[in-house]
Amino acid sequence: MPLPQALAIVAGVIAVALVIGALWQRSQGSARTVSGPVLTPAEVGVRDFAPGLTLLLLTTRTCGRCPAARRVLDGALGPDDRRFDVDLEAHPAIVERFAVLQTPTTIVLDRTGAPRARIAGVPEPAALRQQLDRVLETA
Amino acid sequence: MSTANGIDPRGPRFGASITSALLIAVLLLALTGGSPGSASDPSFLLLAGLAALFWWGALAGIRRHPWGLLFARLVRPRLAPPAELEDPAAPTFAQGVGAVITSLGLVLHLVGVPGAIAVAAGLALVAALLNAVVGFCLGCWIFALLLRTGLLGRRRAAA
Numbered sequence: 062m063p064l065p066q067a068l069a070i071v072a073g074v075i076a077v078a079l080v081i082g083a084l085w086q087r088s089q090g091s092a093r094t095v096s097g098p099v100l101t102p103a104e105v106g107v108r109d110f111a112p113g114l115t116l117l118l119l120t121t122r123t124c125g126r127c128p129a130a131r132r133v134l135d136g137a138l139g140p141d142d143r144r145f146d147v148d149l150e151a152h153p154a155i156v157e158r159f160a161v162l163q164t165p166t167t168i169v170l171d172r173t174g175a176p177r178a179r180i181a182g183v184p185e186p187a188a189l190r191q192q193l194d195r196v197l198e199t200a
Numbered sequence: 201m202s203t204a205n206g207i208d209p210r211g212p213r214f215g216a217s218i219t220s221a222l223l224i225a226v227l228l229l230a231l232t233g234g235s236p237g238s239a240s241d242p243s244f245l246l247l248a249g250l251a252a253l254f255w256w257g258a259l260a261g262i263r264r265h266p267w268g269l270l271f272a273r274l275v276r277p278r279l280a281p282p283a284e285l286e287d288p289a290a291p292t293f294a295q296g297v298g299a300v301i302t303s304l305g306l307v308l309h310l311v312g313v314p315g316a317i318a319v320a321a322g323l324a325l326v327a328a329l330l331n332a333v334v335g336f337c338l339g340c341w342i343f344a345l346l347l348r349t350g351l352l353g354r355r356r357a358a359a
Contacts, residue, residue: 067231071224074322078329086334121347123339125290128206132284149347156347164340 089182092169092192097158100174105147105155113141114177114193115170119161121149130165130183137189169196206285207263209335212294214275215257215267216332219298222250223325230318237312244309247317250324251302257295262288265295293339294331298324 102109105117116134120127127146134144149156149164159168159179169178177196180189226247234241257265263272305320330336 062231064228064232067228070231071227074227074325075224075329078326079333081326082330082334082336085330085336121340121343122287123290123293123343125209125212125286125337125340126335128287129209129284149344153347153350156344161344161348162341163344 090180090185091188092178092180092184092196095168095176095179097176100170100176102174105145105152107145110170110172110174111141111143112172113139113143114172114196115174116142116144117168117170118144118146119149119155119159119164119166119168120146121164124164126183127165130167133184133186133189134167136186137184137193139190139193142193169193171196205288207268207288207291208271208276208279208282209284209286210279210282211268211271211276212262212286212291213332213335214271215262215265216328218267219250219253220325220328220332222246223321223328226250226321227318227325230315230321234317236309236314236316239310241309241317243317243321244306247302247321248306251299251306254295254299254302258292258299262291262295290337290339293343294327294337297338297342298327301327 107115116138118127118130118134131144131146138144147155149161155161159166159176163181165183167180167184168176169180171177177199178192226243229241229243229246234243238244253266257268262268301324302320305316308316308320327336327338331338
């Protein structure tokens with residue numbers, strides 16, 4: 062293959078990577094509303110859900126950005142909220158239940174254990190508390 | 201998952217940009233020359249070197265990878281401390297994915313499959329660029345997918 066054509070293909074591969082990257086970045090960090098059957102604390106290995114909101118940080122041992130997600134979640138907790146880590150290897154049913162494609166993924170439960178919101182990736186620190194308050198208003 | 205012995209998340213991204221540049225070279229060499237089955241093609245030899253580096257990172261851990269050492273010695277001292285540390289398991293896992301993709305390309309090339317080097321280098325390049333440019337974490341996706349398909353799981357993560 063002549064060099065100009067080869068260069069065009071290389072440029073094409075780089076462009077594909079950048080488009081995927083831009084789309085991926087847009088999907089990350091903000092809460093979207095979800096609904097579904099109520100979870101029991103035992104299903105995710107905790108004693109009780111919080112009286113406010115319960116934030117389940119779904120994690121695995123290869124989750125590089127979970128420490129960052131944990132820091133952002135903990136920074137946005139209200140006095141009645143709690144954050145729990147859920148190791149997906151120990152709770153494979155949760156992977157199925159929420160069709161988890163990536164970690165970190167955060168599931169926001171209300172006090173009854175009903176899933177109300179879901180955040181893919183590391184949450185956006187500036188917007189998180191406001192998004193949690195919106196969940197509480199409708200809870 | 202302790203962050204006490206975590207790594208600077210910029211380290212793997214620094215390494216991924218060096219790897220991206222080398223994969224671009226492999227792709228160019230593979231597209232402009234070489235013949236299937238030949239073990240002396242420049243593209244084959246360069247990709248074999250990269251595959252060896254991927255295996256090194258996957259087996260010895262990302263911190264002992266040459267790019268990781270380069271980052272720790274030359275780049276990190278010139279930067280402000282990171283906002284948070286990252287678990288080294290994720291980039292180490294991603295190195296394993298790179299090792300498998302590039303090794304498959306090398307083997308298919310040796311048995312005479314045309315385009316094997318270019319396709320393997322192209323796939324690895326997309327993943328490495330995503331890692332370098334937007335900090336995309338391949339291990340965070342593939343690991344969750346493996347859990348869903350049942351290839352992994354049903355045991356506690358070994359700390």
